[in-house]
Amino acid sequence: MFRLGYIARELWGRRGRALLTALGLALGIGLVVAVTSLSRGVEAAQEQVFAPLAGIGTDLLVSRPIELGDPSDPARPGGLAAFASLPREEQEALRQENEDAFVDPSDLGEPGDEFAADSFLPATQLTFPEALGTAVSRVPEVAAVGRALTVLLVHAEGTVPEQTRGQRPSFRGGDIRISTAAVAGVEAGRRDLGLITAAQVTRGRFLRAGARREAVLAESYAARRELEVGDSFELDGRRFAVAGLARPPIGTQAADIYLDLPVLQRLSDREGRVNLLLVRARSAAGVGPLSGRVESLLPGIVAASSQELAATVEGSLVGADDLSERLGLLLAIVALVASVGIAALLVLGNVGKRTRELGTLRALGWTRRRVVALVMGESLGLGIAGAVLGTAIGLGAAALVAAVVPPLEATAARPVDVGSLFGAAAGEPPTAEIELAAPVEPGLLALAIGLAVLAGLLAGAAGAVRAARLRPAEALRRLD
Amino acid sequence: MYALRDVTRAFSSGDRRVEALAGIDLEIAAGEHLAITGPSGSGKTTLLQLLGALDRPSGGTLDFEGRALNGLRERDLTALRLERIGFVFQQFNLVPTLSARGNVEAALDPLGLRARDRRARAAERLAEVGLADRAGHLPSQLSGGEQQRVAIARALATEPHVVLADEPTGNLDRASAEVVAGLLEALAGEGGRTVVVVTHDADLAARAPRVVLLQDGRVLSDGEARSLVSLRAVELPVGDVATAERWYAYVLGVPAAAGVVTLGRGAEIRLVLGAARGGRTLIETSDLGSVRGRLDEGEATSEGLVARDPWGNALVFVHRSE
Numbered sequence: 001m002f003r004l005g006y007i008a009r010e011l012w013g014r015r016g017r018a019l020l021t022a023l024g025l026a027l028g029i030g031l032v033v034a035v036t037s038l039s040r041g042v043e044a045a046q047e048q049v050f051a052p053l054a055g056i057g058t059d060l061l062v063s064r065p066i067e068l069g070d071p072s073d074p075a076r077p078g079g080l081a082a083f084a085s086l087p088r089e090e091q092e093a094l095r096q097e098n099e100d101a102f103v104d105p106s107d108l109g110e111p112g113d114e115f116a117a118d119s120f121l122p123a124t125q126l127t128f129p130e131a132l133g134t135a136v137s138r139v140p141e142v143a144a145v146g147r148a149l150t151v152l153l154v155h156a157e158g159t160v161p162e163q164t165r166g167q168r169p170s171f172r173g174g175d176i177r178i179s180t181a182a183v184a185g186v187e188a189g190r191r192d193l194g195l196i197t198a199a200q201v202t203r204g205r206f207l208r209a210g211a212r213r214e215a216v217l218a219e220s221y222a223a224r225r226e227l228e229v230g231d232s233f234e235l236d237g238r239r240f241a242v243a244g245l246a247r248p249p250i251g252t253q254a255a256d257i258y259l260d261l262p263v264l265q266r267l268s269d270r271e272g273r274v275n276l277l278l279v280r281a282r283s284a285a286g287v288g289p290l291s292g293r294v295e296s297l298l299p300g301i302v303a304a305s306s307q308e309l310a311a312t313v314e315g316s317l318v319g320a321d322d323l324s325e326r327l328g329l330l331l332a333i334v335a336l337v338a339s340v341g342i343a344a345l346l347v348l349g350n351v352g353k354r355t356r357e358l359g360t361l362r363a364l365g366w367t368r369r370r371v372v373a374l375v376m377g378e379s380l381g382l383g384i385a386g387a388v389l390g391t392a393i394g395l396g397a398a399a400l401v402a403a404v405v406p407p408l409e410a411t412a413a414r415p416v417d418v419g420s421l422f423g424a425a426a427g428e429p430p431t432a433e434i435e436l437a438a439p440v441e442p443g444l445l446a447l448a449i450g451l452a453v454l455a456g457l458l459a460g461a462a463g464a465v466r467a468a469r470l471r472p473a474e475a476l477r478r479l480d
Numbered sequence: 481m482y483a484l485r486d487v488t489r490a491f492s493s494g495d496r497r498v499e500a501l502a503g504i505d506l507e508i509a510a511g512e513h514l515a516i517t518g519p520s521g522s523g524k525t526t527l528l529q530l531l532g533a534l535d536r537p538s539g540g541t542l543d544f545e546g547r548a549l550n551g552l553r554e555r556d557l558t559a560l561r562l563e564r565i566g567f568v569f570q571q572f573n574l575v576p577t578l579s580a581r582g583n584v585e586a587a588l589d590p591l592g593l594r595a596r597d598r599r600a601r602a603a604e605r606l607a608e609v610g611l612a613d614r615a616g617h618l619p620s621q622l623s624g625g626e627q628q629r630v631a632i633a634r635a636l637a638t639e640p641h642v643v644l645a646d647e648p649t650g651n652l653d654r655a656s657a658e659v660v661a662g663l664l665e666a667l668a669g670e671g672g673r674t675v676v677v678v679t680h681d682a683d684l685a686a687r688a689p690r691v692v693l694l695q696d697g698r699v700l701s702d703g704e705a706r707s708l709v710s711l712r713a714v715e716l717p718v719g720d721v722a723t724a725e726r727w728y729a730y731v732l733g734v735p736a737a738a739g740v741v742t743l744g745r746g747a748e749i750r751l752v753l754g755a756a757r758g759g760r761t762l763i764e765t766s767d768l769g770s771v772r773g774r775l776d777e778g779e780a781t782s783e784g785l786v787a788r789d790p791w792g793n794a795l796v797f798v799h800r801s802e
Binding site: 003005006009010012014356357363471 | 529532534535554555558559561562563567569571573575576577578582585586587589590595598634638
């Protein structure tokens with residue numbers, strides 16, 4: 001206890017120098033805390049983006065994209081040539097599903113009449129029979145299968161133009177405004193497996209099974225439309241209540257409006273058809289082989305894993321990943337080493353200045369070990385002070401950076417957009433703006449304290465070695 | 481208590497080997513009060529450090545209470561210092577961040593006493609040196625004399641068998657020096673305790689019944705000091721011109737101090753004094769009084785010579801009249 005008091009008085013008595021040393025350590029620790037917490041923030045953001053399927057309880061996303069090809073590549077002609085290359089029944093299915101895409105303005109009313117119309121176009125994939133889900137669920141490695149249908153809602157409103165008929169019909173006048181939204185049908189009864197799950201609902205609640213007139217909206221879409229939980233909106237002439245708002249993971253088939261699957265199938269005239277299966281494997285090891293087995297069930301089927309979806313993500317978040325992993329870590333290490341070095345020099349200088357005091361203690365019968373423990377104890381005290389200051393600096397710096405840095409952006413590239421084939425704009429590809437948080441968890445605090453204490457002890461070791469080598473006769477002789 | 485036989489201590493300084501002690505033979509009995517004096521560089525502090533188990537001799541044997549210190553391990557020397565030896569330093573060497581009581585407790589801490597006992601013993605020691613009411617003060621809040629009394633309390637904390645004081649009054653004013661000298665004098669013989677004081681101060685040395693004069697790492701004289709005009713005498717071998725020169729230079733180098741030597745009759749003294757001051761004879765002498773006269777013209781009387789140095793310090797040269 002006496003030595004604890006001695007250490008405390010020594011640190012307080014030389015508080016200027018002690019504060020300087022602790023501050024040196026604190027800067028290093030603060031940077032480590034800031035960089036680590038920011039790095040974890042970036043990691044958390046990446047988890048949302050780079051592991052989109054994990055958020056919806058899925059290992060594989062099964063779809064049937066249309067290979068549009070490349071017009072410049074004769075082997076992959078693309079466009080209508082690609083459409084013509086599809087099997088007849090698929091062409092027929094596409095035609096049926098996309099009848100809405102061909103709108104005759106005369107069907108909307110007389111020229112000059114106000115009108116509003118909703119059409120459902122294919123989003124990015126061809127549909128396939130819902131029964132495929134049953135076939136997939138029979139594959140031994142499959143634990144569960146969820147079904148979903150995604151379509152593109154094209155909302156047109158304005159005044160009907162005047163149409164001149166003839167060999168080359170043309171339109172005059174009229175004012176048509178078109179907006180689009182992605183609509184997904186999910187199995188309302190499944191709260192943990194689907195394009196969206198109950199876990200992603202941020203306000204309100206998830207869809208109830210069998211509820212025919214309710215929807216969950218993506219937060220961003222609700223904000224655009226200024227809709228809140230409890231409000232209602234019109235879709236193809238029917239009113240839907242907003243049951244909840246959700247933040248769907250990007251990289252999947254994120255939509256703006258989520259309805260119960262049968263409701264959307266009826267609305268979009270796609271009864272009995274889906275265009276996405278969400279497959280959960282029995283084990284992580286089984287995902288690779290499972291992908292091949294599922295794709296063999298139907299021609300044109302693609303089973304994408306989480307990694308494959310993550311590869312389609314780009315944006316500032318990816319850059320932030322590099323920044324936090326490389327530059328941040330390097331900076332933290334350099335700062336930590338520098339702060340330990342400076343602290344070691346200060347401790348060493350302090351021991352040098354206290355040669356008389358330490359020599360006197362040795363003369364009084366203090367063992368070498370006791371003197372070393374005194375020096376190390378003081379360094380430990382400095383380390384603890386550095387930990388407290390450093391954590392405060394780190395928290396402040398992390399909060400400041402998180403407040404100042406603009407939101408990180410991640411964009412999932414759309415490999416194909418069938419809607420564009422029929423002249424409808426598909427809108428922007430799914431983009432997520434992720435506010436960078438800097439979470440400081442207990443583990444990080446423990447790491448900071450541990451590092452500071454270690455840094456203090458390392459700094460003190462230099463002084464302790466000097467103190468240990470101190471021969472009392474020499475220490476006292478210098479005073480003569 | 482101490483038995484030194486042909487003790488040497490040499491230090492290396494680059495290629496040079498400096499012999500601080502060149503064959504010391506000394507016996508110090510338990511309870512004795514001893515002053516070690518001599519000019520700077522004569523080896524006083526080195527000898528004190530050997531006596532204090534802070535260092536080991538390069539040669540010879542040094543026994544303390546029947547144990548040869550030469551062969552003891554560092555750990556044993558540390559234990560010896562803790563349990564048997566107390567130190568008092570010229571610069572006090574108090575820990576500046578600890579109170580007076582804390583400084584005394586610092587000496588007790590390695591004994592592993594209970595905190596209550598440690599504090600009580602520290603308070604007792606401070607009371608013994610008259611500082612009970614200053615226990616909570618930091619060294620910077622104490623006068624030089626008080627700081628040295630704290631240092632004495634610290635030296636006595638573990639109830640050592642021997643107290644070694646290195647120029648204990650060197651940094652004190654006359655009044656404080658008197659108090660500290662009195663304390664050290666009182667300690668000597670108290671419960672068989674030995675007190676060894678290294679000093680330039682003739683007054684302080686004179687308080688010790690036995691004075692050892694060192695010069696060039698050797699014992700120049702060792703014996704009972706003789707009183708004359710409030711000073712004590714030490715013996716200088718007759719005819720040792722070179723030694724006398726250094727001794728005089730030493731005395732002159734310490735204003736306000738006086739040195740005493742015993743000289744045999746002889747003309748050497750004139751040559752010595754002349755050499756010490758660039759060939760000019762500085763000392764006027766008379767026999768025990770104010771009669772002035774040039775030393776080279778005067779004669780040492782049967783009683784001795786009294787001279788004053790250029791700063792007015794009295795220099796008394798005593799002739800032992802055997």
